[in-house]
Amino acid sequence: MLDLVWLIPALPLAGFLVLTFGGRRLGEPWAGWLATGAMAGSFLVTAGVFLDLVGRDAHDRRSVTTLFEWVPAGDLQVDVGFLVDPLSLTMCLFITGVGALIHLYSIGYMHGDGDFPRFFTYLNLFAFSMLMLVLGDNLLLTFLGWEGVGACSYLLISFWFTDEANATAGKKAFVTNRIGDWGFMVAIFLTFFTFGSVAYVDVLDTTAAGTVAQSTATFVAVMLFVGAIGKSAQFPLYLWLPDAMAGPTPVSALIHAATMVTSGVYLLTRINPVIADAADWVPTMIAWTGAGTALFAATIAVAQRDIKKVLAYSTVSQLGYMFLAVGCGAYVAAVFHMVTHAFFKALLFLGSGSVIHGMDGDQDMAHYGGLRRFMPVTAGTFIIGWLAIAGVPPFAGFWSKDEILAFAWNESPLLWVVGLVTAVLTAFYMTRQVVLTFFGRRRFADPRPDEVDAAWAARLIRADEAVEAARTAVVDAEAAAEACRGTTAGADAEAAVVEAEGVLAAAVEALAGAEDLVTDVRAAADARAELPALALDDAPYVGAVADELPETVAARASHHPHESPWTMTLPLGVLAVLSLLGGLIQLPFSSTTKRLEHWLEPTLFHNEVHLSIGAGTLWVLAVVAVAGGAVGIAVAVAAYGRRRIDHTVFERPVLAEAWRFDRTVSNLMGGPGRAGFEATAAFDRRVVDGAVEGVATLVRREAGVLRRFHNGLVRTYAVGIGLGAVGLVLWFLSRSSF
Amino acid sequence: MDATVFLISAAIVLVGALGVLVARNPVHAALFLVQTLFGVAVLFVLQDATFLAAVQVIVYAGAVVILFLFVIMLLGVDRAEDLGVEPIVGQRPLAAVIGASLMGLLLTLLLVATDGPTGALGRTAPLGDGADNTRRLGEALFTDYVFAVELTALLLTVAVVGAVVLARTVKGALHPLPVVVVATAEEPPGATEERSSVDSDTELDIASTESIEGGDA
């Protein structure tokens, strides 16, 4: 089966090619089934190769299959070949597996979209690029896949490109990735320069043998780390990931949760000998970058209202955990978390997609609430995903996160503290999301704030008009009373006067009442402005105008969210099972249960750090982590479920705006950055172009000067000859002796 | 005695040369040239090159200068040239420089330098005295150098034919010479750099200039 490894990327490639040319003709849903079939086939081949490798001995599990010569350029010989070893196969398994599930899901999610075939074309191209990335046997092939997934990410994020915001998000992702790609390219150049080859087998074996200078290894490791932080959205190159939520939800699930963003972690794990040979500050830098990003992103996720943005920042945070693991030398833990994260994050994203699908495209959690009655399967699977990510045993996330925290403690207690705080925050914001979405009051039936404001404004206008009318009535009554008093006396006249004064009094009372009403309305409107955006309770201000709300409110309330079709709920179910059982591959109890560690051992060149803490400490750490998670869940339930704590304490504006980092970057680029760019452009124009054109101008000017000698007069030329003759004689003179 | 003859001949030569330089009338210049040629012929005789002296007088003074005079008379260019003005800027100073340096350097080379001709190469034939000169010259020419002699004969034939063709009278009107703005003293050469390579004054029409071959205008 091993020699069929080329089928793994070839099937999605074939799918891509067929869909490029015939996708429009296939149409919905056959284009989707074709793509899903390609992915499923790829998964089956991967499973076959996996079984093949499992049947071999541990040290026999690395194999390079070369397809053809790609770049035969003198000293640089790069072939297209596949490096099949435990690490790449692990990646392939979950890429193809989760990928196939997401393809299936997309058939339901993209139903009715006019660009249905194009979506699957891009998805298959993405799968091909990602598989080339992990299966490539040299840095250049990995880079090919790297760039390919970047391009597909751009294509898929801006899938609905007619909306300019989506197109911009795609561009942002591409450009930010590019900054990281520069680091990757420099690393490739240096690798070739040092090792004479870019193949992993050469590089890693040479490095593991210890013949590489530390400065070289440091430089290569740092440059690849730069590439990794671009692709895996670590600080400061994470900016593109929240914006990437502009793409369809399956894209977010596949690319920005399970696969593409993990390529950075994969790369760092692949080059673990280089990191081991680098200076000591390199792993520390990786670990602190990961930990810092994890905490940073977790704080932001706390205040987000868009259901997908919470998950986006959560992804950044979990990737931070993986980088933390790599920095602590816990490569197995990083890969373990990568696998479990693929399961539960894809589950959460697909679940959120199901919710969005049910709510007809509304992504604001303020409009959700109590959805579990309407979407039971989605709710159930989402809850499983929530328990996994919050680190509740025995779900998968608990085991992987706990392992990372143990290694963090092993490295530095401070790192462990950061990791623990992040875990608490993770539990908090995920619980918040679950409670807001599936429990509590059905806020989707609520009128929107702008509708309420409009109703109150209308009422205010009417109240003002009433006041005006009352005032007019008072004036009229006064005039009538005056007129009555002015007429002749008499019992009728007196009765008329009394009547008129009665009317006047009534009118004055009415005026007072109308003015009170205006005051009330104004007060209610002001009170509305002070309420938090997230209306967890029934709003008192609504009731008064409940009858004056537009029809759309009632229509919305009666249109209940619906559960998604089986093409969407089946993947949710499968992923839920995996999130539940995923921890089994690396249980820390004894050596036999640590299956992933044994499986990955040949790829790690003994660079895996050994835990120097005892079992007792491990138990304590685990208990503390679970307790932290429980605290986070409890606080979230208290704030959002039972409303005992005011939730606005957590949802600070600075967090909602992501610490204004994005805006700072824009200002920096727009202000000094733009000045810098324009200075560079001006330099290019004036100095570089000027030099080139200056040569031409100089030549022309000198030619103009020299032209004077060509006046066509024979006598001038004769002067030239004469001068030449004088020169000749001088030369002879110089050669003779005296 | 030799020295006296030499000095007198040298004087004749130099006076003649100066006369060619400064004579305003071209006919006078031709006559001065004859004077120089005679002087040189005397110097030839002094060196026992009798045949050459004779040829010098007969061919040079007798034929070439006559040819000059013929052309002068034919074209009527006997009008005196105005030597006072020099249109080209810097020509006179440069000519002076060239002349002075050429003369000075050559004389320096001749009088001061110690290397003389070695005569290592060029053994053609031994030199005889004046009486023998013609015979020796004839022998050398028509045995060792007969090929060169034939070539010169051919050269002369070609020259004559060419001259006849070039100086033919053509039928029809003659195209006037193109008027080209010459860089004069008032307008230094540099000022004309604005003008394009094809001057609007130029009436020269290359394609139709040569009716020399054709004969029809």
Added chain:
Amino acid sequence: MVVTTTWYLALGAVLFSLGAVGLLIRRNPLVMFMCVELMLNAVNLTFVSLGAELGDLGGQLSVFFVLVVAAAEVVVGLAVVVAIMRRRQGATADDLSVLGG
């Protein structure tokens, strides 16, 4: 006073220089030709003098050929001058600058 070869050569040098200066100064094409003849004569004198010093006939042979070629040159040159000067009276060498750039 013995007349050495150097005297002849010096005379030849002076004659040559005078011819060169004349060529540069004069504008009349025929007079310019005459100055060329002066220079050729200087060269002939030099050849003969050196031939006499070295006792070789080669000098006189060279003069012979120079003479012939000079004659041919004068013939053709004057024919050209005639062909050009016929078109305008009083033309000088300065008027023939069509090839100026």
